[in-house]
Amino acid sequence: MLRTPSGGVGHGTAAMDNGLMSIGTVLTLLRDEFPEVTISKIRFLESEGLIEPQRTPSGYRKFSPGDVERLGHVLRMQRDHYLPLKVIREHLDAVERGEALSLPSVGRQRDGEALCESEGPTVARIGRAELLAAVEIGEQELEEWESYGLITPLPEGVYDAEAVTVAGLVVELGRFGIEPRHLRAVKAAADREAGLVDQVVAPLRRHRNPQTRAHAEAQTKELAGLAVKLHAALVQSALGVRLP
Template sequence: MTIGQVLDLLRPDFPGVTIPKIRFLEDKGLIKPERTAAGYRKFSSDDVDRLRYVLRMQRDHYLPLRVIGEQLDAIDRGLEPPEPEAVTPTVPVVALGEDGLPSPEAFTRNDGLRLSRRELLKVAEVDEELLVALEQYGLLAPVTGTTHYDTDALLVARTARDLAAYGVQPRHLRAFRTAADREIGLVEQVIAPVRASRDAGARQRAEETQGQVAALSVRLHATLVRAGLRRS
């Protein structure tokens, strides 16, 4: 199979997997696809099974690549790897709509996740240099008044890591910060009258309105980008 065919097989179970991710796992020695005389990768069914194993251990058990590599080595030597301990997911699944875009609930959730800087680096699989750059350009920061990072910081770090595989650096992402701030301002403008109400249900209505307007804003943004790319 080609790397594109492998991607098509994996994406139903692992929507976030990308070609750079597969190449990264190959660079780490976790898979070793054959090469044609012209240098193209040719993946076997065993290679796909190994990729599924690696991605599942990362997603469901947050195992570092070093540990996953040790387990694959054990499998290669005919041994049974230890059963991963049951874990409570630390990164909640963002509530998505049928089209894959965040639902209103995704903008009002508060999972309470708190990661130290070392934990963020480990779970997001980014280095200190990238994290410093993301902070420098205002793309993520510790939770106000603490030294800990939340789920949003983790998702930003992971997304920036994946974009970096395509040559997109943190300095290129400042436009996203600017656009996000403008959308936040629009949402705040809409919910301000609701929040200012004095009745008992005002706070809940403000939260619901915030989620609805934010979700619609992201939907419009994504649709405009998609439409623009189709015209290009």
Template structure:
């Protein structure tokens, strides 16, 4: 029986974090093969993204004498950890890097963990909703009827949201995952008596933030270098996460003052 089979039979979790000698014993994969492994779960992943994560020190594939990258299954596990933490919890790279460093240290000291699970640091806002992974991806295309059905909004409310610019269709009659998230949030607020007209301030505040963040993101996005564009996408993600945390904290502070706490 192999070491891996014996570990599985005994119920002992395998070591995670830095690439192990056992993981390196398996056939190595090219960057294209790794992309094919990840695309089913993370459809927005690109080769440029994988190169960017390597440049940021989050994964260190081996190199052939000719300079080609070769990834182990442990490298793929690290990439899944990073991509899951970004997608499901909007964690910035500095936080993910620190978590990986802890896992690496645990591996060196002989400690083990059952799985790569990203945990938000104290004070950060966890993402709520088991359906979040299903909603991830700008390539999601929902017809209007599905958007209405899955969000719980009625046609009249959706029409009003579009008139106010709160919901925008990517192409006539089709909506992305963010439109569904917005509609579900509006449907939840409607249960407390909020109307679409009450939400104009959200649209205005978001536009102001976009204007500020665009000054940082746009110069990178305009470059022809794929690595620069990958960095632009990463920067946009991190700015969005920080903005979300700031907004949630300010609302909590305001409500505590309202409650007299």
């Protein structure tokens, strides 16, 4: 939970005015949980309609505790779920209207854990601009990732939900010096695993019986989960570590 500072009145742009805070104060509060957040990031989220701080007659932004709380929710959903900003905005707006909604299930999942339909709606397609904004990358970076096959647009030029997850993980790995070109082997291994699963379920998918085809989809998810678990176990064994 984000906490607003208490005590006397401060000085300069960081001072609180009748419960309202400057952007510098907000940045200090957020960095306890989000050390990489910047003033530019806060301004960007404002430009995308995620927050609407008040303005002084001189044009300075003034944030309420509610604005700070909403910013925390936005950053948390980006960090933990890789949700596009449009989805985050719609979700928070619905919550503020008093609608009881489950968090859209786009983004990070535990290894081998399949999402159930009962967990809430999924966002099946996102646009290119939304993908760029969700993981804060530029057009040139995305083009490079596409050239390595890490991310592939659908025929209509949009992306499936997993593209957000993949892009976010590529960004995180980049912080350790692992460049996109290094991940081509990972992509090739994933393609081989997918091909193995497809060999098993392909006959079922071609079956005339709708129930058999539905069983093929369920079996695909189960096999994919097992493949992910096996991959994780092999990596842990090779490195001699145990992940939580």
